[in-house]
Amino acid sequence: MTGRILPNLLNPLDRPSVVPFPAPARRGPREKxxxxxxxxxxxxxxxxxxxxxxxxxxxxxxxxxxxxxxxxxxxxGGEKRPPSRFAPKTATERSVRIPPVDHPALSEDRTIYPATVTPVDRLLNVLVSGVNHWKIGGAIAKGAWAGFPVYTLTLEERATCPDSCRHWRSCYGNNMHHAKRVQAGRALEDRLGHELAVLQSRHPAGFAVRLHVLGDFYSVAYVDLWAAFIDRFPALHVFGFTARIDGRRDPIASALVRLVLARWDRFAIRFSNAPVDECATVTVEHPRQVPADAVLCPQQVGKTDSCSTCALCWQSRRRIAFLQH
Ligand code: SF4
Structure with a gap:
């Protein structure tokens, strides 16, 4: 016990007793x-x-x-929550946020998270490792592109997409409030040239770019630029999806069709919900609705972890079916 020894003043023959100090007062605010x-x-x-x-x-x-x-x-149900936002999720674990039909983002052709749109000069790099994305993965594990590291490009949804997109309102980006959307335009196009040149020298045996995690091809010039990149950088391999499927009315779509048909081996862009038998995707609400000529995305039903461990989208031209998110 800590305290002060005080004599008994009324009876000095008594043994002095210890009077304890009061508990010291806490300094600073109490921890909440x-x-x-x-x-x-x-x-x-x-x-x-x-x-x-x-x-x-x-x-x-x-x-x-x-x-x-x-x-x-x-x-x-006793299941542990996924340890992070990068953990693989199947279609049954995903839910999509659908904004009300009068949400201004839908009529102003923009994301519902405008603060995430970032000009190129505020980014160290516009191509980001796929390791940061739970569905894509950092390096391809199988198929003709095995061993290639994967990079992704994320643009602003709706601002770069055709308004004919089937997911204009139910866009996957509605769930991605953390994703940085790179502002499309000249600065992006210049930067892509520089970053692809660096990746070409770093990975001469090959690397893959996933276009676009969000957003789409936004001009004919931008499609032509990717065609030029494919010629200029032999290690570059591209995969992804586009909602530009109306080749009769949309010149961006017809430029894409030409490029995909000519360079599918290194430019495997699929046409989402296009009425064609090959190099396309189809959206279904339930696995039993998958058409006979299509394959259900194995990642969505937990048969593989990510595109990097699957490779189906660029290994085969068969239609891929996706469960509606
Ligand atoms: S089919 Fe495979 S490669 Fe295509 S989106 Fe699904 S997981 Fe990715």
Whole structure:
């Protein structure tokens, strides 16, 4: 015990007694959510909202501290939640956010997250490793392109897409509020030339570029630029999808058809929901609706982790069916 030894002044023959010091006052503000108490509440199966209310703090603070302490919640049914946003997800785990029909983004041809559109001069690189994307993967594991590292390009959805796109409203980008969308235009086109030249010298045996995680080919000149890149950089291999399928009315679509037919071996861009038998995709609501000539995307049903471990989209010209997200 710490304290002060005081003599008994009324009876000096008595042994002096120890008078304890009062507990020292805490300096600074008291910690709002001490780790031990958070752990206790978590183990008592309290929700973040209940803990926040009990400790008078925000739910975000609870979630943040819980993550720091490694206290993960289990999803219903005892399944562990995916460890990060980069973890593989199947179609049954994805849900899409559909904005109301009068959302301004739909009539103004733009993303619903305009703050994520980034000018090229604010980006170190516009081509980003596929390792950052749970469905794409960082390096191709099979097929003719095995061993190629994968890079992705993400543009702004709707701003670069045809308004005939079947997913104009239910765009996959509605769920991607973290994704940086590279601003399309001259600066992007100049930068692509530089970055592809660097990748060509870094990976002379081959590398792949996934066009476009979001967005689409936005001009004939931009399609022609990719045609020139294919000629200039022999290591470059491209795969992806386009909603530009109306070759009779859309000159961008007809430029793409010409390029795909001429260079499918290195420019495997599929036409989404196009009424053609090859190099296309079809959207279905249920696996039993997959047409006989199509293959259901194996990643969506958990048969493979990512495009990098699948390779079907560029190995085969057969139609690929996707479950509607
Ligand atoms: S079929 Fe394979 S390569 Fe094509 S999108 Fe699905 S996982 Fe990717």
């Amino acid at each position: 959510l001490p780790a031990a108490e958070l752990r206790q509440a978590f183990e008592a199966d309290k929700s973040d909202a209940e803990i926040a209310e009990e400790f008078g703090c925000s739910r975000q603070l609870v979630a943040m501290k819980r993550a720091k302490l490694g206290l993960r919640r289990r999803a219903k």
